[in-house]
Amino acid sequence: MTDTTTAASRKLDPVTFEVLRRGFDYACERMSQVLQKASFSPIIYDMVDFSSAVFDPDVELIGQTANCPVHIAAMHYSARASLAKFPRETLGDGDVVILNDPYLGGTHTPDVTLTTPIYFEGDLIAYAVSRAHWTDVGQTMDSHIAGEGFRLPPVKLASAGVLNRDLMDIIKNGTRTPQYVEGDVQAQLASLWACRDEMRRLAQRYGVDVMREGMREILDYTQRRTQKAIEQIPDGVYYGEDYIDSDGYSEEPVRIKVKLEVSGDRVHVDMTGSDKQCLGPINSPLANTVSAIYYSLKFFLDPQAPANAGMYRQIDFTVPEGTWLNPIWPAPTLGCTTAASSKVTGGIWSAIAIAIPDRSVASTYSDANWFTASVIDPATDENHVFSDLPAGGWGGTPFNDGMHVTMDPLGNCQNLPAETAEMLFPLRYNSFQMIEDSAGPGRYRGGAGVRMEVEFIGTGQIITMESSRTREGSPGTNGGGSGSRQKQLRRKADGSIETVGGLDDDGNWLPQMLGGIQFRAGESFVFESGGGGGWGDPLTRDAELVAEDVRNDVVSRARAESDYGVVLTDDLRVDADATRVARAAH
Structure with a gap:
């Protein structure tokens, strides 16, 4: 444990700490409310396929809404890619950078990420980031990333709050749903401004220095809680695996191999041995794979701890380049968020089941x-x-x-x-x-x-x-x-x-x-x-629960007997004597 995580280094009183922590999350909740209410696409306003987050000036996640876990950890890759193209000293108030390139911090092409800096009285206090799944970016199922629709490298979508009309026209020209796109863009922009307003209110109330201290302490707090959670898992090396049935071009399954190494208060996730990148569109860019690693472990590493980058400090990963979980351009990635990430979860959870079977x-x-x-x-x-x-x-x-x-x-x-x-x-x-x-x-x-x-x-x-x-x-x-x-x-x-x-x-x-x-x-x-x-x-399931499942059409009467050894009467009640005999026979 580093000095920055010790109690002596904490400067904020518990009330101020909690108000700031909740304030960071609330800024993201406001983002999501605005985006959902103002968007034009059903996949955003009804299906809630978007995420909102706020990052500190070092692009560390400090607040988010519980929308799409697979987006969240990947978003700092997008934000950092945007800032690599447009360094912080070149971005002013109201400047917005857009990208969706899977090989520049994105995931799959329909997930489009907007990043803007937030200033208060000339000081950079945070970055607001909005990622939303657009209905269509011209994507098809293809063996080359070029077939998956338009790919935007980091580019200025807005300057000083003014939309880049030429870029907007190009975007609308590349989609099957131009009637939705501009409305969704405006909704994402509005969500960024909502976050900016909330963060400025916090800065006005507490001052920039106190806000920055709150950001530091909230990261340290989650790190400490994550350390303690990892220490509850027995040290050791645990293996897991899963697979996607095929990539659509070959009939061969595509496999993931996971080695989970737990040592003290650290976890190392090693995916060496996973299959090579595929011709079909299931390849997962590193940002997507890493995000899936984090949220898959979050279930077992103090899920009640504030969800921020403090958790990331205790997790190491190895994902070999050239595998389908860290592909090289131009491998297609359309199914990465929706297919590949779930297999990362499956592989990690199968290893967790060995490490902590009573909690799996x-x-x-x-x-x-x-x-x-x-x-x-x-x-x-x-x-x-x-x-x-x-x-x-x-x-x-x-x-x-x-x-x-x-x-x-x-x-x-x-x-x-x-x-x-x-x-x-x-x-x-x-x-x-x-x-x-x-x-x-x-x-x-x-x-x-x-x-x-x-x-x-x-x-x-x-x-x-x-x-x-x-x-x-x-x-x-x-x-x-x-x-x-x-x-x-x-x-x-x-x-x-x-x-x-x-x-x-x-x-x-x-x-x-x-x-x-x-x-x-x-x-x-x-x-x-x-x-x-x-x-x-x-066979250890309560027989009355099995009968209830039959009455609710969850389990058939035949499967109640064959799977659970539970025999029911004609009125779908448990036949206790017959059930004892059936379970004994099993």
Whole structure:
């Protein structure tokens, strides 16, 4: 522990410390409120696919909102790339730098990051950073980064608060949804100004020196709490792994290898041995991979500690260049945030399950299942673009069942509401229902997945979709069973079903990375998301809880007996005598 983290070095009284800490977070909450209310795209205002953060003058994270965890740690890479191009002494009040290049601090191209300095009476006090997922930047599924839409290196979007109209026109020219883009840009700018106003209020009240001391102490505080949390994990070397079913070009799985080394109050995450970079668009830029490492560990390293860069100080990482988790240009990266990051989580959590089995959590459905689609309005011939994120089940925990139909840990996003979709686009949402028997069995079962069916009123296509867990369901832990597999289907106008991704009824497997899948008017895209893995031996689950799951259509009567050894009467009550016999037979 360094001198900067000792109690003697702390200068602020506890009340001032807490007011400042909360003030930094509140500045980000204001950013998010403004962005969500002012944006034009459903993926921002309804699906909440954005993040807001404030950094100190050294570009260390000091406050954030709990939007997309996969964005947060990656955002300081973006901010630093922007400041490398435009050093702090060249940026004035109201100057804004924009970028989305995955190889210059970005993640995938639709995530667009804006950075602005915040001054108070001539002193630089912070940087406000807004990252939002734009509906479309011209992306397709491609084997080269150039096919994934426009890529902006750090460039001035605004000077002294005045928008760069030429750049704005270029951006609008490169998207399928120009009707959304400028409104979303203005909303992101407004969110930056909201953060600026809140940070200036803090500076006005406490002074710049006290604010800077608060920033230092909040980082040190989180570092100390992280150190103590790591010390609760036994020293040792723990191994984990996971995989994406394919990159869309090859049928071979793409694997991640994790070596987790715990020594005292430090953790080292080593991904040596992971597969080389891929032809398909699942490669993860280093910023994205590192962000996934941090949020994956946060679950087990004092999740109640303030979320800031103090945690990063205790985590080391090795991610070899040229692997799919640290690719070299021009590898495509479109699925990095939504597919690759969940596999980082899966690999780390499988290692954690060995290190601290009594605190481990079974795997989630482990993907965002993000897809972007287009549909032509037959009445107007207008081409619409929309996205959705059909969620699945989380894994069981040592204390309770997994959550049903919940976004993967990579993001606190939401699905596209059917009402919004049907109001804006020529679509019909015919189904959104939990899937019986999708949850992995266990003493604490996993959460259930969902069956979603979207009907195209006009001609349409799935432009891109990434998914995984189509070969095997999400694994359980400590004796728990796996969740269901995911599957992508097309329902034809005559009602017949064909598999377009995953295992078909004959046991044949089709690559789950989709691009350019065409749909005629009246046809539907059907997606079945997976359930979470179970935690603990299913035979130790309370029989009454199994009966309740059957009555709630989470578990079928047949699976109650085969997986849990629970026999039910005709009125779906536990047959105690038959259950004792069945469990003994298991």
